[in-house]
Amino acid sequence: MQNKAMLVGAVRAGKSTLTNALLGREVKAVKTQTLNYFDWIVDTPGEYTENPMFYKNIMATALEVTHVFYLQDSTSERLIFPPGFSMGVPKLPIGVITKCDRPDADTERALNMLKMVMNQGPIVITSSVTGVGIDHLKELTKLNDLTSMRQYVEQMDDERLLFLG
Ligand SMILES: Nc1nc2c(ncn2[C@@H]2O[C@H](COP(=O)(O)OP(=O)(O)O)[C@@H](O)[C@H]2O)c(=O)[nH]1
Numbered sequence: 001m002q003n004k005a006m007l008v009g010a011v012r013a014g015k016s017t018l019t020n021a022l023l024g025r026e027v028k029a030v031k032t033q034t035l036n037y038f039d040w041i042v043d044t045p046g047e048y049t050e051n052p053m054f055y056k057n058i059m060a061t062a063l064e065v066t067h068v069f070y071l072q073d074s075t076s077e078r079l080i081f082p083p084g085f086s087m088g089v090p091k092l093p094i095g096v097i098t099k100c101d102r103p104d105a106d107t108e109r110a111l112n113m114l115k116m117v118m119n120q121g122p123i124v125i126t127s128s129v130t131g132v133g134i135d136h137l138k139e140l141t142k143l144n145d146l147t148s149m150r151q152y153v154e155q156m157d158d159e160r161l162l163f164l165g
């Protein structure tokens with residue numbers, strides 16, 4: 001089975017733009033009202049993450065994937081995931097800090113927020129505009145356990161790629 005990733009995060013966190021960057025598509029992301037399946041990616045509406053009423057949808061959709069990307073916007077002060085959210089989802093977690101190209105990006109703040117969401121797993125600092133971190137996300141999605149992901153992070157020795165736990 002091909003590995004698949006589900007992208008979750010706030011409205012405007014950059015999920016649809018990241019989907020395009022991962023797939024190398026030129027088309028512009030439109031606001032997602034429902035689940036969008038593209039090849040190995042499931043793009044979810046931000047409402048799924050922002051409204052606890054939809055957590056059951058996230059859980060149901062997680063059954064179809066191997067990895068979940070938890071997106072945190074580096075330009076946002078808002079953390080919308082509840083504490084320890086990734087611990088309740090039995091899939092390999094990858095933390096994604098988005099929009100690191102923006103002058104107002106605060107990747108340290110975003111990292112601290114993701115530490116409250118994930119106890120273990122890789123964190124990638126990315127920009128869908130410049131392409132920073134996109135290849136790391138593709139490579140990490142090919143790996144099937146936390147140990148392999150940790151080894152990947154250690155081998156890469158990239159300051160924009162970290163491993164928690
Ligand atoms: N500068 C910059 N802007 C981004 C990046 N990713 C997304 N955006 C912008 O952030 C806004 C929300 O992005 P979108 O992908 O629609 O977010 P979604 O609601 O999570 O799907 C849009 O205006 C995007 O152009 C990025 O890496 N860099």
Ligand SMILES: [Mg+2]
Nearest residue numbers: 015016031032
């Ligand atoms: Mg979207």
